[in-house]
Amino acid sequence: MKIARNLFAVYALAVGAHAQILSQPFEIWPPGPGQVLIPQQPDLELATMLSQVDPKRIEAIITKLVSFGTRHTLSSQTDPVRGIGAARDWIAAQMQSFAAASNGAMTVDVPSYVQQPSSRIPNATVISNIVATLTGTTEPNRVYVVSGHYDSRVTNVLNGVDDAPGADDDASGVAISMELARIMATHRPAATIMFAVVAGEEQGLFGSNFMATTLKQQGVDVQGMLDNDIVGASKGDEGTSNPFDIRMFVSGIPSSNTAAQNNALESIGGENDSPAHQLGRFVAEVSQNFVTQMNVRTIYRPDRFLRGGDQESFLSQGFPAVRFTEPHENFAHQHQDVRVASGTQFGDLIDFVDFDFNARVARVNGAAVWSLAQAPGTPKNLIIDTSILTNNSTLRWDADPNPEIAGYEVVWRESDLPQWNRVIPVGLITSTTLKLSKDNVQMGVRAVGKNGFKSPAAFPRPG
Structure with a gap:
């Protein structure tokens, strides 16, 4: 229990420091909808196992x-x-x-x-x-x-x-x-x-x-x-x-x-x-x-x-x-x-x-x-609508029967960046239309569990 308490203290300090940094004003890049994607951190159970x-x-x-x-x-x-x-x-x-x-x-x-x-x-x-x-x-x-x-x-x-x-x-x-x-x-x-x-x-x-x-x-x-x-x-x-x-x-x-x-x-x-x-x-x-x-x-x-x-x-x-x-x-x-x-x-x-x-x-x-x-599984059969010319982007994916899913997030990045760096929560749905041009960026969808764990992103195929 002493190890667990110490890990929790370290975890709290790290998360607190992270939050303090994020609270400072800075220029968000790239500009556009959503928030800066903050990397998932280990919870107490995982931190204890890794220790x-x-x-x-x-x-x-x-x-x-x-x-x-x-x-x-x-x-x-x-x-x-x-x-x-x-x-x-x-x-x-x-x-x-x-x-x-x-x-x-x-x-x-x-x-x-x-x-x-x-x-x-x-x-x-x-x-x-x-x-x-x-x-x-x-x-x-x-x-x-x-x-x-x-x-x-x-x-x-x-x-x-x-x-x-x-x-x-x-x-x-x-x-x-x-x-x-x-x-x-x-x-x-x-x-x-x-x-x-x-x-x-x-x-x-x-x-x-x-x-x-x-x-x-x-x-x-x-x-x-x-x-x-x-x-x-x-x-x-x-x-x-x-x-x-x-x-x-x-x-x-x-x-x-x-x-x-x-x-x-x-x-x-x-x-x-x-x-x-x-x-x-x-x-x-x-x-x-x-x-x-x-x-x-x-x-x-x-x-x-x-x-x-x-x-x-x-x-x-x-x-x-x-x-x-x-x-x-x-x-x-x-x-x-x-x-x-x-x-x-x-x-x-x-x-x-x-x-x-x-x-x-x-x-x-x-x-x-x-x-x-x-985390929930990676969303399946993700499609990005390419049927009409528009500056918006519509994404659709299969419903997942997993009762532990709390919702979904669209992640996106500039096409020349290696990691997803923006996230848009969209709720417990299976399609969404964003004011974000599919011509300019890469987009994906990930599932969010009720426990806070998030899946790898799925990448859409055109449809």
């Missing part, structure tokens, strides 16, 4: 995963102490222990399938994911996923024998899924959160593709996926260090779009307003605050050059997804045999992991996924 993210527990998880020697997809699945099978069983047992405190709200599954031979899988191989599912109280079919991959590799992608510690790539991401599952198991989100740990990433995104494809086939409404891959080190290979920055890679036009959908998006200048971009804007809004102490650097591309990750599997199924990666990678510590050459230490060793940094990235994820799950 429980423990760097020592992050360290313990990564240390244990490294102890399995290798977690290569082709390593042993039956050895009790070495290989991917031992790692799988330990992760599943840990997740089960977290679920035990949930009173049945959290369940743990180890969905598996046999991957047939491919360029990086010489023999038929079982791919197993571990998924802890915290079922939503009001909208269980609306789902958000936090994920990391537990397989590792060395220089030769087919080498499943030699030590592959995988401390940063990607025990650091696994630690985030596991630590958030532990903390959130005793809480009750409105929508469902899946804390995923997937396999086969290094061999071809096999585990995440299996998960995303299965969710699509089951008709699950996945409205956001957060991939954490290489999120444990704040120092790069040139001595650079940004311990309070995290990169978030955000894909543009969805790869799942049809040509007609792309034409419609391009016809209204919506190339920078894909569902993934709206998810990224939301994450940036809710995850940069006094609790996370982090700056989220949004990068508008699917991933780094020559690299990829599990977010791609979800994007290919039409689900919004983003990828987190540390600000300065050290490539001597990725996909390398453990060795010393010319005085340089190669290999993904735990010595190079910054556990405090890893914990702050976990808080970024926690702020984002809890805010997503507590």
Whole structure:
């Protein structure tokens, strides 16, 4: 209770200071209808959860995963102490222990399938994911996923024998899924959160593709996926260090779009307003605050050059997804045999992991996924009326049966700005006409919950 009271005091001071700043006269830009959009701040429950993210527990998880020697997809699945099978069983047992405190709200599954031979899988191989599912109280079919991959590799992608510690790539991401599952198991989100740990990433995104494809086939409404891959080190290979920055890679036009959908998006200048971009804007809004102490650097591309990750599997199924990666990678510590050459230490060793940094990235994820799950879902089938020439703008969207919705807001920005920065409350309706020209700005609609949480914005299609 003392921690909670202290957090509340800090929160009150921060909100008070924010309000005092906003009360001062200043020029509002851009001019136009509505108010300045004030980023959503964590409530007391969320702030308390984020304060429980423990760097020592992050360290313990990564240390244990490294102890399995290798977690290569082709390593042993039956050895009790070495290989991917031992790692799988330990992760599943840990997740089960977290679920035990949930009173049945959290369940743990180890969905598996046999991957047939491919360029990086010489023999038929079982791919197993571990998924802890915290079922939503009001909208269980609306789902958000936090994920990391537990397989590792060395220089030769087919080498499943030699030590592959995988401390940063990607025990650091696994630690985030596991630590958030532990903390959130005793809480009750409105929508469902899946804390995923997937396999086969290094061999071809096999585990995440299996998960995303299965969710699509089951008709699950996945409205956001957060991939954490290489999120444990704040120092790069040139001595650079940004311990309070995290990169978030955000894909543009969805790869799942049809040509007609792309034409419609391009016809209204919506190339920078894909569902993934709206998810990224939301994450940036809710995850940069006094609790996370982090700056989220949004990068508008699917991933780094020559690299990829599990977010791609979800994007290919039409689900919004983003990828987190540390600000300065050290490539001597990725996909390398453990060795010393010319005085340089190669290999993904735990010595190079910054556990405090890893914990702050976990808080970024926690702020984002809890805010997503507590808010109403993103409005669906949003249309901007383009049937007549007018300087006004009419927006229409589907009614949402969720009884916890208090109303809706139109958000807008100048078309060359990255973030929504103006907001117009419009009430509990499903259409509105604004004295704001659709020719000049970008507009979206977000839902507002009775609890104060607000959804990511939907971007309209012309109609």
